[in-house]
Amino acid sequence: MASIRQSTLPRKIPCDECPLGKIEGFRRFAGNELEFIKGFKTGELTADAGTTILAEGSHSEHLYTVISGWGFRHKLLENGRRQILNFVLPGDLVGLQGSISAEMGHSVEALSDMLLCVFQRSRMWDLFRNEPGLAFDLTWLAAREERMLDEHLLSVGQRSAEQRAAYLILFLYSRAELRGMTNGRSFEIPLTQRHLADALGLSLVHTNRVLNRLSRRGVIKWQGHTLRLDRKKLGEIADWAPDQEKERPYI
Amino acid sequence: MASIRQSTLPRKIPCDECPLGKIEGFRRFAGNELEFIKGFKTGELTADAGTTILAEGSHSEHLYTVISGWGFRHKLLENGRRQILNFVLPGDLVGLQGSISAEMGHSVEALSDMLLCVFQRSRMWDLFRNEPGLAFDLTWLAAREERMLDEHLLSVGQRSAEQRAAYLILFLYSRAELRGMTNGRSFEIPLTQRHLADALGLSLVHTNRVLNRLSRRGVIKWQGHTLRLDRKKLGEIADWAPDQEKERPYI
DNA sequence: CGCCGTATTGACAATCCTCAAGTAAGGTGG
DNA sequence: CCACCTTACTTGAGGATTGTCAATACGGCG
Numbered sequence: 001m002a003s004i005r006q007s008t009l010p011r012k013i014p015c016d017e018c019p020l021g022k023i024e025g026f027r028r029f030a031g032n033e034l035e036f037i038k039g040f041k042t043g044e045l046t047a048d049a050g051t052t053i054l055a056e057g058s059h060s061e062h063l064y065t066v067i068s069g070w071g072f073r074h075k076l077l078e079n080g081r082r083q084i085l086n087f088v089l090p091g092d093l094v095g096l097q098g099s100i101s102a103e104m105g106h107s108v109e110a111l112s113d114m115l116l117c118v119f120q121r122s123r124m125w126d127l128f129r130n131e132p133g134l135a136f137d138l139t140w141l142a143a144r145e146e147r148m149l150d151e152h153l154l155s156v157g158q159r160s161a162e163q164r165a166a167y168l169i170l171f172l173y174s175r176a177e178l179r180g181m182t183n184g185r186s187f188e189i190p191l192t193q194r195h196l197a198d199a200l201g202l203s204l205v206h207t208n209r210v211l212n213r214l215s216r217r218g219v220i221k222w223q224g225h226t227l228r229l230d231r232k233k234l235g236e237i238a239d240w241a242p243d244q245e246k247e248r249p250y251i
Numbered sequence: 252m253a254s255i256r257q258s259t260l261p262r263k264i265p266c267d268e269c270p271l272g273k274i275e276g277f278r279r280f281a282g283n284e285l286e287f288i289k290g291f292k293t294g295e296l297t298a299d300a301g302t303t304i305l306a307e308g309s310h311s312e313h314l315y316t317v318i319s320g321w322g323f324r325h326k327l328l329e330n331g332r333r334q335i336l337n338f339v340l341p342g343d344l345v346g347l348q349g350s351i352s353a354e355m356g357h358s359v360e361a362l363s364d365m366l367l368c369v370f371q372r373s374r375m376w377d378l379f380r381n382e383p384g385l386a387f388d389l390t391w392l393a394a395r396e397e398r399m400l401d402e403h404l405l406s407v408g409q410r411s412a413e414q415r416a417a418y419l420i421l422f423l424y425s426r427a428e429l430r431g432m433t434n435g436r437s438f439e440i441p442l443t444q445r446h447l448a449d450a451l452g453l454s455l456v457h458t459n460r461v462l463n464r465l466s467r468r469g470v471i472k473w474q475g476h477t478l479r480l481d482r483k484k485l486g487e488i489a490d491w492a493p494d495q496e497k498e499r500p501y502i
Numbered sequence: 503c504g505c506c507g508t509a510t511t512g513a514c515a516a517t518c519c520t521c522a523a524g525t526a527a528g529g530t531g532g
Numbered sequence: 533c534c535a536c537c538t539t540a541c542t543t544g545a546g547g548a549t550t551g552t553c554a555a556t557a558c559g560g561c562g
Contacts, residue, residue, distance in 0.1 A: 073401075075401060075402075075405045077405070077409055077410070077490055078490050079490070081409040082409070083404055083405040083408040083409045085401050085404055085405070096390075096394055097394050097397065097398060100390065100391050100394040100395070101394070101395070101398070101494070101496070103494075105398045105401055105402075105494075106401055125383075125387075128383040128384075128386050128387045128390075129383045132376075132379040132380045132383070132386065133379075135379050135383065135386045135387075135390070136376075136379045136386075138390050139347075139351065139379075139386070139389050139390045139393055140351050142390055142393035142394050142397060143347055143348050143351040143352070143393050144351070144352070145397055146348065146393060146396055146397050146400060147348060147352065147356045149397060149400040149401065149404060150324075150326060150336050150356055150357055150400065151326075151356075152404055153334055153336055153400060153403055153404050153407060154326045154328065154334040154336070156404060156407050156408045156452065157334040157407045157449075157451075157452030158328055158332040158333070158334045158452060159328070160549080161549075161550070192507085192508065192509090193508075193509070194507095194508080198408075200408075201407065201408030201409060202550075202551090203550070203551050203552075204508095204509090205510085205511090205550090205551075205552075205553095206549085206550055206551070208509065208510065208511090209510090209511090209550095212510080239328055239329050239330070243352070243354075243356075245352070411517080412517075412518075443539085443540065443541090444540075444541070445539095445540080453518075453519090454518070454519050454520075455540095455541090456518090456519075456520080456521095456542085456543090457517085457518055457519070459541065459542065459543090460518095460542090460543085463542080463543095
């Protein structure tokens with residue numbers, strides 16, 4: 001019953017009231033930027049959990065910004081193995097690659113129900129010509145994604161299974177925290193162990209064992225889809241700390 | 252005896268005669284772009300093999316384009332383990348991350364002697380304001396780096412040791428090929444097995460065994476620093492093919 | 503109720519790692 | 533020109549980590 005719908009009218013959310021703008025740590029638009037964005041936005045997209053938003057190898061005319069919900073980017077091997085490359089959260093841009101090369105190099109799938117803002121790829125040139133600030137933001141977002149991938153690659157390449165799991169959980173928490181999606185020491189994650197395993201580059205069985213080990217040590221505690229965690233201990237295990245950005249842009 | 256020198260005068264290479272412009276597949280500058288670049292460039296940097304060009308955690312005022320030579324980006328863990336994130340070749344931009352966030356998230360080291368073009372970070376704003384085409388190129392380069400990292404992450408996370416090695420060798424060959432640095436079925440790579448191991452996320456010993464296995468199968472053949480390879484077989488082993496870009500920019 | 507996706511656990515096997523030692527090649531200084 | 537150092541590469545042996553196969557348990561949903 002999962003479905004994906006794209007609507008041009010009616011829009012649920014006018015740009016002036018974009019929920020992203022209300023998140024602390026997300027930069028406000030300056031000058032003419034908001035006006036430009038209003039024109040750049042061509043619709044909204046709702047995607048149910050489990051649906052594919054962009055497919056590897058496809059050629060998309062669109063570019064999206066996540067308004068709400070969780071998703072993930074992934075790639076497949078012919079033997080069926082899947083690597084989750086990164087997770088996408090509110091404020092993240094999706095599909096930039098497709099706007100720059102002919103084909104998408106990865107797929108994007110919704111983890112929870114999602115709401116996305118739709119932009120027209122073809123108008124990106126206007127953005128670069130008329131809104132250098134937003135163009136810079138686009139580059140900023142791309143560089144930040146690169147930074148996250150660097151971290152993941154370090155993790156998958158050099159950390160032990162336990163360290164990897166600790167890193168990933170802490171990473172997801174910090175990203176959720178920035179968006180006000182956490183309370184105290186716990187938050188809601190719409191992931192299954194299958195997703196974690198595919199992000200960690202570990203088998204499902206071993207991922208399960210590692211998570212249970214962390215649970216028994218009292219470092220994390222799953223209950224349904226809510227996760228409580230000890231950030232300090234996780235940071236020590238993983239040898240990692242989130243870098244705090246002052247202010248981040250979004251489009 | 253390794254050293255790193257930055258000179259403002261005399262410049263060895265005027266932008267009009269930039270060797271990158273002569274590489275087939277690298278886009279030429281249009282309109283005012285070349286003039287802008289001439290002003291943007293503030294010097295040249297020579298780095299001997301083995302020297303560090305940018306250090307993780309540092310705050311660089313500069314941005315570089317590789318003119319000649321090989322290098323690599325890497326990150327360290329406190330326990331001393333190192334992950335090579337990607338390799339940099341002529342035409343690649345280095346240090347963009349430092350221009351966007353406060354600190355470099357990774358280090359860059361020269362594999363061979365290198366020549367780099369130096370740009371002033373502080374003038375990047377001018378670029379976005381006055382040269383939308385070049386601004387787009389910057390984003391293009393960032394998105395392409397992201398794409399390569401996606402591939403590496405897939406590789407390290409999901410491929411077997413042998414597949415990984417096959418992928419990496421083929422990847423390096425295709426990148427060198429685009430720059431005319433290959434002849435027939437062989438090319439020069441200034442890498443040691445230590446570098447390969449750290450890029451593959453494998454131990455040195457196991458990397459050595461895997462490479463020897465590939466040699467015995469007749470898929471590759473090292474001799475000194477030149478490597479001959481069977482691209483077809485490597486592609487089959489790795490389940491990967493390079494995507495051919497029509498034209499790529501550089502700054 | 504029965505099915506399906508998810509989580510869990512055991513047993514065993516394969517991959518990959520560490521330790522260790524030895525060879526080969528290149529550079530330096532006497 | 534040779535001894536000697538250092539770096540890179542090789543190979544063996546044994547062990548740890550992680551993977552695969554298999555079976556079970558549990559909960560939500562039609």
